[in-house]
Amino acid sequence: VAPDTKLKLVSLFQDKGHVVAMTGDGVNDAPALKQADIGIAMGLRGTEVAREASDIVLKDDAFATIIAAMRQGRTIFENIRKFVIYLMSCNVSEVLIVGIAVGVGLPVPLLPLQILFLNLVTDVFPAFALGLGQGDDATMREPPRDPAEPIVDRSRWIQIGLLGGAITGATLGAFVAALFWFELGTGKAVTVAFLTLALAQLWNVFNVRRPSAALLRSDVSTNGFVWAALALCIGLLALALGHSGLAGVLGLQWPGTEGFVLALSMSFLPFVFGQILLVLSHAKEG
Template sequence: VDVGAEDEFRWDGADISPRDHPSLTAALETGVLCNNASLGDTPEDSGAQAVGDPLEVALLVAGRKAGLLRPALTADRPEMREEAFDADVKMMATFHQTNDGFEVAVKGAPEPVLEASTHLLTADGVQTMGPEERSAWMTRNEALAATHGLRVLALATKATSSLEDAAYADLTFIGLVGLEDPPRKDVRDAIDQCHRAGIEVVMVTGDQPVTALAVGREVGLAESDDEPVVHGSELKPPVSIGDEERQRFLQTRLFARVTPKQKLDLIGLHQDAGRIVAMTGDGVNDAPALKQADIGIAMGQRGTQVAQEAADMVLQDDAFSSIVAAVREGRAIFENIRTFVLYLMSCNVSEVMVVGAASLVGTTLPILPLQILFLNLVTDVFPALALGVGEGETDLMDRRPRNPTEPILSRQLWLRVAFYGFVFTVAVLGSLLLAQKWLRMDTDQAVTVSFLTLGFSQLWHVFNMRGPHSGLFRNEITRNPHIWGALGLCTGLMLIATYVPGLNEVLNLRAPGPSGWGLVLGMSLVPLGVGQAAKYVTSGWGSPRRGPGLPGRSVPPRTPGASGESVREGDARR
């Protein structure tokens, strides 16, 4: 029987009424009674204002379409006892008082419900369930899950005279219910971005293996029907897992029928392999695993309060793609911080090296103390701040994850700081020497030329902060409007300091004249030219690299040796 978007029930293409089919009515009643969700206050509400697990909400909506409202059913059959869902048992039961005793409503995974059932509700009444009937229903279950990727629940009931009776024994099996919970359209692209970024995505679900495989194929986690799916029954405690099994579990991307304790063990398994693990979850039982993960991510819409409090972050839209967007933003922020520090350090070190070199050779100081203060407070600050708000390179998600212990400035970057400082020193001292010997300027004018050379060199130096594989003219620096604003502002401040009376006297600056400006422009471009040439030598010009397999920064294969972030998603469809 198919339940449509409207209030219709169809069987073999024809509309039917649940009231004419006792088995269907019994299934709907059981799904409504054995339920902890709630719908809106109005009968017209189709679940938009519902509270609770989406699967249970769907059962309530199906019951409402048939005119079966939980408040009315529980008024007639009050709930007296509840056996809460147990991840180990994979079933839930509620006891309801009737005139003859108690009715037990049970829902859960097909395997344990069928195992606990001794009878079967048919159109001819209740009949004994034998091995053949049980096998036939298991085949239907697998067909629903594998063909349509449905989440399949089994429904059962029984009558008892005692509240103390065992909930999961001597059940009468009613049938199966398949719930369609398709993945969001952006999940497949988001997972593909994760793979290109060196992030492993592992789906760990309580659903059955055939459902996990069907969903895995749809979202790109499974490449074929032969993709291995590890059943929860195969997962042993970490202390008893051998090296071969450990490697197999680290390579597996699909896990089914997994308990909360096993999720905890899987996180520890990946952490022991040196991986950074993020996990998404929404249930109370997910709280320990969310706490254990390096980054616990709870659902903001579907997640329980317990899960949200245990998590490090909460997704307000419950979208997996938002995690990928957050990863990119995090990488961009880190790169901005690194670029910010690299720029400021290279500028400040250059000032120290310029003064130090002039002192060693015994020549005129090319820059005076107040001039250094002016550069530090004015011209250094604005370009650095502009670098800090950049959007990042276009290939951020084509890179391997960085080592979490990696410092902001690595040894290689410190060498770059020293290299840039040396180039600045050569340019500034060269401009001072040319101003004195070639242009025959006095000391004040020559110092002004060297000061302006250093100031404008630092401004043009901002273009050396582009990524090593970004375009020469089209890159994250040239696309940043704040950079151009900072350059314009600082250029204006340099001109004001040079020509405004009073300020130029305080800074001991003199107008350099046309020939002096020509020298400033030429020598200030030296660090920029040398910096760009160095990028060409080390990396080539290139355009922003996209996708795996590009030279110089390979994306790790999906193997246990692929280090980096590992994202665990409780259900890829969410």
């Protein structure tokens, strides 16, 4: 194939809106490698000219490595997206909880050190675990995304708002119920709100899975790091509540059986809401 023919083929695909990768090893491949969105030169038998004109050098000259790299790139992008959605929805809920409570005249449901503890514990470890995901079998079956698509697009901002709002509603609901229905007192009600928020944020990690993936077979639920992070966070929460010194610093009180049941049950509501959103999203995509 003549060099100008290769260049014309690349240009024709680009004119149709495709993202074009071009592989080559010779001097005559250089113009097409330069024109392509992603030029890939052979590392073993490729010429210096071809390597200089390319974006990527394929060290083993194996096309299967290109597919593996595409899969890894897609996985990394999705992991970053999950990381951001998870952290943003958790942080939005913390801001809304305090803001709404103060705005309607309720006692402050979360103390500053409690928020700091949540940011350092229940936010960080699950988010890091999401960043270590290996993807799933559907990774390469998804259509290519638009290169100009941001990490957080309009639909993801809506998802962040809805998940954050669900966590906010559940936490404030538990706080109000503990304060006025069960009459546990302000101290125990704050502890109930703290536990509800912490647990809801932990379960929220399963709300950032791919909509097309099943709950128990998604790249989140099969990620061992996620389960290890959840176990670690639950252990740290138990330590914060059970250790008298740490509980005193954080302003936590033993909430009793009613408080524990209330916090645990309310914390699952955002998880259920998030799963419904994923089902609806998958149905819309289908």
